[in-house]
Amino acid sequence: MATQDVIARSATTTPSPSVREQQDVAKLIDTSLCIGCKACQVACMEWNEVRDEIGSTVGVYDNPDDLTADSWTVMRFAEHETDEGDLEWLIRKDGCMHCVEPGCLEACPSPGAIIQYANGIVDFNQDNCIGCGYCITGCPFDVPRLSEKDNKAYKCTLCSDRVSVGLEPACVKTCPTGAIVFGSKDDMKEHADGRIADLQSRGFDNAGLYDPAGVGGTHVMYVLHHADKPGLYSGLPQDPSISPMVGAWKGLTKPLAMLAMGATALAGFFHYVRVGPNRVEEDDVDDATPPPAAERDERHDADRGGH
Amino acid sequence: MKRDIQRYTANERSNHWAVALLFILSALSGMALFHPALFWLSHLFGGGPWTRILHPFIGVAMSVLFALMAWRFAGRNRIHPRDRQWLSRWRDVVAKRDDELPPVGKYNAGQKLLFWVLLASLAVLLLTGIVIWREYFSGAFAVGLIRFASLLHAFAAFVLVTSIIVHIYAAIWVKDSVGAMLHGKVSQAWARKHHSLWHDEEMRKKER
Numbered sequence: 001m002a003t004q005d006v007i008a009r010s011a012t013t014t015p016s017p018s019v020r021e022q023q024d025v026a027k028l029i030d031t032s033l034c035i036g037c038k039a040c041q042v043a044c045m046e047w048n049e050v051r052d053e054i055g056s057t058v059g060v061y062d063n064p065d066d067l068t069a070d071s072w073t074v075m076r077f078a079e080h081e082t083d084e085g086d087l088e089w090l091i092r093k094d095g096c097m098h099c100v101e102p103g104c105l106e107a108c109p110s111p112g113a114i115i116q117y118a119n120g121i122v123d124f125n126q127d128n129c130i131g132c133g134y135c136i137t138g139c140p141f142d143v144p145r146l147s148e149k150d151n152k153a154y155k156c157t158l159c160s161d162r163v164s165v166g167l168e169p170a171c172v173k174t175c176p177t178g179a180i181v182f183g184s185k186d187d188m189k190e191h192a193d194g195r196i197a198d199l200q201s202r203g204f205d206n207a208g209l210y211d212p213a214g215v216g217g218t219h220v221m222y223v224l225h226h227a228d229k230p231g232l233y234s235g236l237p238q239d240p241s242i243s244p245m246v247g248a249w250k251g252l253t254k255p256l257a258m259l260a261m262g263a264t265a266l267a268g269f270f271h272y273v274r275v276g277p278n279r280v281e282e283d284d285v286d287d288a289t290p291p292p293a294a295e296r297d298e299r300h301d302a303d304r305g306g307h
Numbered sequence: 308m309k310r311d312i313q314r315y316t317a318n319e320r321s322n323h324w325a326v327a328l329l330f331i332l333s334a335l336s337g338m339a340l341f342h343p344a345l346f347w348l349s350h351l352f353g354g355g356p357w358t359r360i361l362h363p364f365i366g367v368a369m370s371v372l373f374a375l376m377a378w379r380f381a382g383r384n385r386i387h388p389r390d391r392q393w394l395s396r397w398r399d400v401v402a403k404r405d406d407e408l409p410p411v412g413k414y415n416a417g418q419k420l421l422f423w424v425l426l427a428s429l430a431v432l433l434l435t436g437i438v439i440w441r442e443y444f445s446g447a448f449a450v451g452l453i454r455f456a457s458l459l460h461a462f463a464a465f466v467l468v469t470s471i472i473v474h475i476y477a478a479i480w481v482k483d484s485v486g487a488m489l490h491g492k493v494s495q496a497w498a499r500k501h502h503s504l505w506h507d508e509e510m511r512k513k514e515r
Contacts, residue, residue, distance in 0.1 A: 011343040109340040110355050130355030132340065133441030137453050146441060151356070245454040249461055254342050257465040264469050268476030271401065278403050278481045280496045 008116035010108035022118040026185035027158060027169060029093050030195055030223040031233065032207075033179035036061065036075055036091040040171035040180060044073050047159065047170035067094060069147035072156040073171060076234035080226075092222065092233040093171070093180070096143045096156035098122045100216030103242040104155075106250050107138025113153075120185065120219040121160045126152040138250075140215060140240035158219065188221060195223045214241030311492040312509045322376045323488055329369035330471060336362040337464055363440050370433040377426050383413045384423065390416035405500060413505040417477070424470050431463035 006016035045051060052070035057063065061077040073095035080088045102122045105114040113128035114135065124135075124144070131151035135144040144153045159169035167173070168182040181191060192209045199207035208227025211217050222236070230236035315323070336358045339348035349358040392409050393400075393416040399407040400417065414422070437444050438456035445453055478484045481501065487493045498506035 011346060013343055109343070109346070111343060111346055128355070130349075130359045131441075132359045133445060134457070136441070136445075137439070137450065137457055142450065151442070243451075243454050245451075245458050249454070249458040253461070257461070258342055258344070261465065261469055261472065264472045265476075268472065268480075271476070272480060275401065275403055275480075278405075280483065280494065280500050 005118040006115050007118050008102075008105055009112050010105050010114040011111040016115070018118065020118060024185035025119045025121065025158075025163060025182065025219060026188040027098075027172060027220045028181050028183075028188040028192055028223065029220065030179045030181075030192075031090060031092055032195070032199055032204075032223060032225050033177045034075075034091045034093065035177055035179075036077060036089070037176060038063070038075050039174045039176060040093055041071070041073055041075065043170040043174035044156070045071075047162070048072065048157070050154075067143060067145055067155075069145045069149070069152075069154040072096070072154065078232060078234045080232050088225075090225075090233050092236060094143075094234070096122065096158070096220065097141050097215070098156075098158055098219035099140075100218065101242060103138035103140050103215070103246060104135035104144055105138075106242055107134040107246055109134055117160065119163065121158045121163065122219075123157050123160045124153055124155060126150075126154070129153055138242065138246050140237060140242060156220075185217075185219065192221065192223050199223070199225055210236065212237070212240050214239050310495055312495060312498050312506070313491055314487045314493045314498075315491045317491065319376075319379060320488055320491055322372060322379065326369055326372045326376055329365055329372065330467075333362060333365040333369050334464075334468055334471075336365065338468075341461060341464065360442075363436055366432065366436055370429050373425070373429050377422070380422065384419045386416070386419055386423075387412075390419060393417075394420070410503045411501065411505070412508075413502055415502070421470055421474055424466065428463040428467040428470070431459060432467065435460040435463065 004017045005020040005022055007018050009016040050070040050072070052064055052068055055064045058065045062074060064071050064074060067074050073093055076092045076094050078090045078092070080090050082088060098121055100120065102114070102116060104124075105116060105122060108114045109132060110128050110130045113125055113130070114122065115125060116122050129152040131146060131153070133144075133146050133153065135153050136142070136146070144155045146153050159167070159171075162169060169180075172180045172182040181188065183191070189209065189211070196207045196209060204225040206228040207223070207225050210222035210224050210227060210230055222230075222233075224230060224233065224236075226232050230238055335348050336352050338345045339352070339355075339358050340346075340362070346355075349355045352358040352361055389409050393411065396408055397417075399405075435456035438448050438453055439445060439460060448456075478488070483493060483497050487497075495506065495510075498509065
């Protein structure tokens with residue numbers, strides 16, 4: 001069966017098959033309900049059949065201590081001391097945010113290596129991946145990782161295989177506290193509103209939803225107790241967007257540069273057509289001894305008269 | 308012909324053409340990654356991954372050999388005050404009014420300008436290329452620097468390719484220049500027409 005629900009495809013300048021309309025989906029991660037059990041990490045490994053190498057502890061609960069080509073989601077643990085002197089343990093499940101405007105897709109030079117489905121999922125197609133790592137350069141969240149095994153880039157797929165047959169992602173399925181929920185983006189926003197109202201009534205005045213507008217919104221959203229300071233959650237960016245440098249690198253400058261190079265070649269061709277080759281004239285060739293200066297001048301005058 | 312003047316030695320010619328071949332390869336593989344419309348060029352190198360693998364190695368080889376060539380040619384490419392005058396007469400240059408131009412040494416001002424532009428863009432390409440060489444080096448650099456290097460790499464490549472288009476066209480336009488780089492020799496008439504000061508210099512050498 002052909003894929004008919006692709007709304008964006010890397011390095012492709014014409015529309016992809018996109019007649020199928022689908023509902024925007026979203027995963028909502030409620031940091032206030034997360035207990036840091038890492039069941040989501042295990043479910044992810046299990047469903048996707050990836051096993052990271054056993055690492056070593058770096059003195060914090062994070063394990064592994066960063067995303068890798070085999071660990072598509074990682075719980076990040078941050079200790080935060082409030083102004084009142086209370087200690088808060090802010091745990092965030094890190095992974096691909098499935099941006100509406102994905103920096104990885106913008107940066108990718110290989111046609112079809114990154115695709116965005118009508119339901120909002122941004123997926124890597126490793127068959128087409130060439131291993132350049134431009135997706136890492138383009139990502140505002142530092143998510144994709146190149147595998148040392150096969151030099152292909154990997155990240156969370158939002159379980160696109162499960163979602164396409166009506167199942168929720170593996171991490172959602174396994175979460176024991178209901179901190180991760182999945183559904184249509186509208187429903188998830190509504191659900192978040194209820195959670196935020198509850199948090200605010202319990203003293204978290206700045207509780208809010210993380211659905212950053214700078215990347216057009218995301219299909220993975222967070223409920224944060226401190227939505228005014230996302231940086232507290234292990235460096236979640238305050239206002240992420242595709243870097244203007246990536247925009248300039250991949251945007252208008254490319255067609256302009258192509259045009260300029262083509263125009264230069266064409267200019268040369270037409271110059272040749274109009275002006276003709278620059279040859280040493282016949283009468284210059286007979287030059288065992290250069291003629292005296294006076295004679296040379298005369299000849300130049302004659303040349304000019306001939307034009 | 309016996310009276311021909313040697314313009315390039317065998318070593319200079321080999322060096323030039325080695326750089327030229329490597330330039331073609333790195334430009335084609337780089338263009339494949341530069342714009343989706345040119346991704347098909349990656350097939351010339353055995354597909355996308357092979358293009359990604361080969362491009363940086365070809366680029367480094369080109370930079371090293373170009374550095375060697377630049378070291379050979381730099382002295383003759385120093386910019387003199389009379390070069391500005393030559394450049395200001397660019398209209399006469401493109402209209403083939405060679406008699407109107409100030410006398411030229413081994414290289415005219417356009418060639419000298421090209422030399423320094425190539426040197427600068429290759430230096431930028433080499434340095435930024437190392438920063439964005441994901442397999443070996445990118446891990447050592449901050450993502451902001453990698454983004455800046457990616458942009459600069461594309462820009463320097465654009466400058467390089469455009470300059471080389473001009474270089475190739477000039478060689479086709481000015482007859483017998485390709486021969487000078489292929490077999491090394493030019494006629495005295497050619498030398499006197501295009502590089503009169505260099506011609507006189509060579510003549511004085513012969514007299515000695």
